Amino acid sequence: MSTAPTTEKGRRTRARIVDAAAELFYERGVSATGLGDVIAASGTGKGQLYHFFTDKGDLVSAVIRHQVEGTLAPQRELGLHRLADLQEWARQAVLQHERSPVMRCPLGSLVVELSNRNADAASALEAGFAQWRELMSGWIAQLQRRGEARTDLPADDLADSILAAYQGGLVLARSRGDLRPLETALAMAIEGIGSRRAPAGRHRAHG
Numbered sequence: 001m002s003t004a005p006t007t008e009k010g011r012r013t014r015a016r017i018v019d020a021a022a023e024l025f026y027e028r029g030v031s032a033t034g035l036g037d038v039i040a041a042s043g044t045g046k047g048q049l050y051h052f053f054t055d056k057g058d059l060v061s062a063v064i065r066h067q068v069e070g071t072l073a074p075q076r077e078l079g080l081h082r083l084a085d086l087q088e089w090a091r092q093a094v095l096q097h098e099r100s101p102v103m104r105c106p107l108g109s110l111v112v113e114l115s116n117r118n119a120d121a122a123s124a125l126e127a128g129f130a131q132w133r134e135l136m137s138g139w140i141a142q143l144q145r146r147g148e149a150r151t152d153l154p155a156d157d158l159a160d161s162i163l164a165a166y167q168g169g170l171v172l173a174r175s176r177g178d179l180r181p182l183e184t185a186l187a188m189a190i191e192g193i194g195s196r197r198a199p200a201g202r203h204r205a206h207g
Contacts, residue, residue: 003052014052016042022063022070027102030060030113060114060121067106068128072135080139083148083194086162090186093166094179103174103182107132108167133159140193149193158193165189 005011020042024033035056039049053059080086097103107128114121136159143149149158169185 005052010052013044013048017044017049017052017059018062018066021059022066022106025060025063026067026104026106026109030110035059057118057120060118061124064107064110064121064124064128067110068124068131071106071128072131075132075135081142082146083143083190086139086143086190086193087187090183090190093186094183097170097173097179097182103170103177103179105167105170108170129163133163136162143193161189161192162186 005014017038021033021038024037024041028037035046035049038059039046042049049059053062075089078085078089080089107125110121111125111129115125116122133156137155140149140158141155144151144155149155165185165188166182169182172181172185173179
């Protein structure tokens with residue numbers, strides 16, 4: 001279990017270790033990153049790392065918490081109220097990856113690598129995605145109340161469609177070295193949310 005720092009210097013050192021590990025895990029993957037790599041990248045010592053983290057699994061758990069907060073905190077501040085705001089969110093998501101040489105989701109990449117190997121990591125990632133879904137569902141529920149989003153499906157389901165478009169779009173973008181699949185997937189998902197479709201099973205009478 002992680003040891004919580006008791007001084008400001010300790011907090012800075014621990015944060016430096018987590019930041020370095022998060023960046024290396026994002027760029028290389030967890031398996032390809034050793035603790036020696038984290039020590040070198042963070043400019044800390046082996047004793048400092050093991051003072052705060054018992055082992056690599058402990059550090060991975062801290063990185064997951066760091067990545068969840070780093071992914072969701074900026075989105076919580078957006079205050080989406082209109083469908084156009086959701087479209088702008090998608091534009092910014094694509095732009096963020098244009099600025100980075102690594103086309104990966106900080107959370108999605110960890111799910112792919114860890115979900116079948118580490119039960120604690122899988123549980124933490126599941127909780128992180130649940131928070132992300134809840135945030136997006138809240139945005140969409142607002143759009144539904146404003147009459148800007150379809151109401152024949154629950155907001156949770158529509159939130160899932162956006163997250164799936166984001167994750168799947170990134171996989172295709174990475175495989176092709178081109179962000180257009182991500183841009184297209186998000187645009188189509190958001191268009192589907194804003195469209196007015198009749199609920200399944202209901203048909204207009206003819207005659």
